[in-house]
Amino acid sequence: MLGLEGVERRFANGIVALRDCSFAVAGGEILALLGPSGCGKSTVLRLIAGLEQPDAGRLVWAAGRPEIAYVFQDATLMPWASVAANVALPLRLRGVAKGERLARAAEAIERVGLAGFATARPAELSGGMRMRVSIARAFVARPAVLLMDEPFAALDEITRLKLDDELRRHARDLKLTVVFVTHSVFESVYLADRILVLSPRPGRVVAEHPIAGGADRGPAFRAAPGYAAQCGAVSASLARAMGERP
Amino acid sequence: MIARLAPLLPVLIGLAVLAGWEALVAIRGIPPYILPAPSRVAQSLWLDRAILLPALLVTLEITAAALIAASLAGVGLALLFVQSRWVERSLYPYAVVLQVTPVVAIAPLVLIYVTEPFWALLTCAAIVAFFPVLANTTQGLRATDPGLLDLFRLYGAGRWQQVAWLRLPSALPHFLGGLRISGGLALIGAVVAEFAAGSTAGRASGLAYRILEAGYRLNIPRMFAALVLVALAGIAIHLALGALSRVILGRDQP
Ligand SMILES: Nc1ncnc2c1ncn2[C@@H]1O[C@H](COP(=O)(O)OP(=O)(O)OP(=O)(O)O)[C@@H](O)[C@H]1O
Ligand SMILES: [Mg+2]
Numbered sequence: 145m146l147g148l149e150g151v152e153r154r155f156a157n158g159i160v161a162l163r164d165c166s167f168a169v170a171g172g173e174i175l176a177l178l179g180p181s182g183c184g185k186s187t188v189l190r191l192i193a194g195l196e197q198p199d200a201g202r203l204v205w206a207a208g209r210p211e212i213a214y215v216f217q218d219a220t221l222m223p224w225a226s227v228a229a230n231v232a233l234p235l236r237l238r239g240v241a242k243g244e245r246l247a248r249a250a251e252a253i254e255r256v257g258l259a260g261f262a263t264a265r266p267a268e269l270s271g272g273m274r275m276r277v278s279i280a281r282a283f284v285a286r287p288a289v290l291l292m293d294e295p296f297a298a299l300d301e302i303t304r305l306k307l308d309d310e311l312r313r314h315a316r317d318l319k320l321t322v323v324f325v326t327h328s329v330f331e332s333v334y335l336a337d338r339i340l341v342l343s344p345r346p347g348r349v350v351a352e353h354p355i356a357g358g359a360d361r362g363p364a365f366r367a368a369p370g371y372a373a374q375c376g377a378v379s380a381s382l383a384r385a386m387g388e389r390p
Numbered sequence: 391m392i393a394r395l396a397p398l399l400p401v402l403i404g405l406a407v408l409a410g411w412e413a414l415v416a417i418r419g420i421p422p423y424i425l426p427a428p429s430r431v432a433q434s435l436w437l438d439r440a441i442l443l444p445a446l447l448v449t450l451e452i453t454a455a456a457l458i459a460a461s462l463a464g465v466g467l468a469l470l471f472v473q474s475r476w477v478e479r480s481l482y483p484y485a486v487v488l489q490v491t492p493v494v495a496i497a498p499l500v501l502i503y504v505t506e507p508f509w510a511l512l513t514c515a516a517i518v519a520f521f522p523v524l525a526n527t528t529q530g531l532r533a534t535d536p537g538l539l540d541l542f543r544l545y546g547a548g549r550w551q552q553v554a555w556l557r558l559p560s561a562l563p564h565f566l567g568g569l570r571i572s573g574g575l576a577l578i579g580a581v582v583a584e585f586a587a588g589s590t591a592g593r594a595s596g597l598a599y600r601i602l603e604a605g606y607r608l609n610i611p612r613m614f615a616a617l618v619l620v621a622l623a624g625i626a627i628h629l630a631l632g633a634l635s636r637v638i639l640g641r642d643q644p
Binding site: 193194222224225285 | 535537538540541542543544545546547551555556559562640
């Protein structure tokens with residue numbers, strides 16, 4: 145669906161975040177990017193989103209640029225606006241008529257389990273609920289590609305596991321292609337169909353781990369011996385990427 | 391118990407001072423043209439109401455108009471500043487110059503070029519009042535969540551949408567904070583400019599003019615009465631703007 149070919153990104157201050165970064169994203173897969181802090185993971189997502197342009201190399205979309213949604217580490221909501229208004233924002237910016245806007249926002253809010261909170265302000269919600277609002281907002285424009293930058297890093301473990309489960313379900317229901325960044329080896333193995341390990345800055349792909357385990361995951365998947373083994377393998381290749389002996 | 395009495399403390403202190411003042415004047419037999427007793431000032435407030443109330447209205451009118459003008463100018467300039475760092479770099483020093491130049495020094499010049507007294511006083515008061523709005527609003531516009539700015543870009547928002555739906559609402563609490571400071575400054579500007587105008591440069595007949603006039607006539611109680619009105623106007627403006635920001639921002643925000 146998408147290919148990055150020899151992408152380089154150099155900032156005005158001389159920092160080279162990415163160099164010769166190449167990988168492909170298949171339609172419908174959940175791809176995790178794992179790497180040391182500052183290696184350019186967020187930059188990869190921003191390039192895919194079109195918020196930045198590569199300084200060398202290129203991004204190739206197989207069938208033109210699809211609808212893309214982006215979920216940030218923080219919920220990134222407008223504090224003055226209701227949940228419904230926040231979720232409907234992408235449609236409002238696209239000029240969708242109010243009636244349709246609100247109907248589709250309500251649908252997205254329902255999907256993330258926040259029905260009944262449409263008129264609440266972000267300040268009245270818990271951190272996990274705010275993140276759900278952010279996810280509903282990502283779904284509302286019916287994206288084909290969902291980019292997530294450490295989306296649940298700020299949440300407690302229990303909420304994070306729950307949102308991980310829901311995310312896999314939504315991704316399958318909505319036939320989404322997901323590229324997400326995480327610091328957690330465990331989360332990446334649990335969520336992803338495939339994991340790419342990036343080198344320290346300038347970042348490029350140094351290892352790839354397809355995750356065996358099928359589409360259906362849950363507590364059983366985490367308890368299976370294969371899960372621990374795969375976590376171990378990914379940890380080892382992350383350590384190698386950072387130049388340590390495993 | 392004590393906490394519940396706390397808001398009453400300023401009132402109690404005020405009453406004590408007034409009572410002491412009243413007693414001092416009565417016991418020493420101080421004549422009203424030296425120091426009028428509070429009761430004499432109150433009497434003057436009532437007896438001179440036909441003069442003082444219209445003057446209060448004029449001063450409030452100038453203050454309100456100046457505050458609106460300062461808000462429009464401050465927000466407008468702040469919007470210009472965030473569109474371009476160059477505009478900010480070129481103009482900000484002049485905004486600071488306007489801010490640090492005492493209004494008594496500017497007023498005589500303004501009075502030469504703006505002949506209509508109302509507009510001259512409005513200009514002076516607006517010059518005094520506009521800086522906090524400008525500085526706060528600029529800061530607020532700049533403090534817009536970068537994630538939300540990215541989101542707006544991702545969905546192809548135009549510049550106008552970004553300003554109207556994101557930057558301005560983000561800056562609103564900052565703007566209201568600036569407005570509360572500017573409210574007091576606008577009143578000070580209106581009064582000081584009228585003093586600077588004196589009786590020579592036409593009469594807008596605000597409270598400051600009445601204080602000057604009463605001074606020339608040695609009508610000290612009326613001077614005090616006008617001063618009381620200036621103070622009350624200041625308190626009222628402060629409370630009104632505080633209430634306005636609470637209404638706009640909702641009760642949770644400070
Ligand atoms: N706009 C920018 N200007 C200058 N340097 C930048 C900019 N954005 C990112 N960088 C630098 O580029 C490098 C990669 O940044 P990026 O945010 O992509 O890293 P990351 O892998 O997401 O890090 P983290 O895991 O800490 O989120 C960092 O060293 C960062 O300081
Ligand atoms: Mg990052």
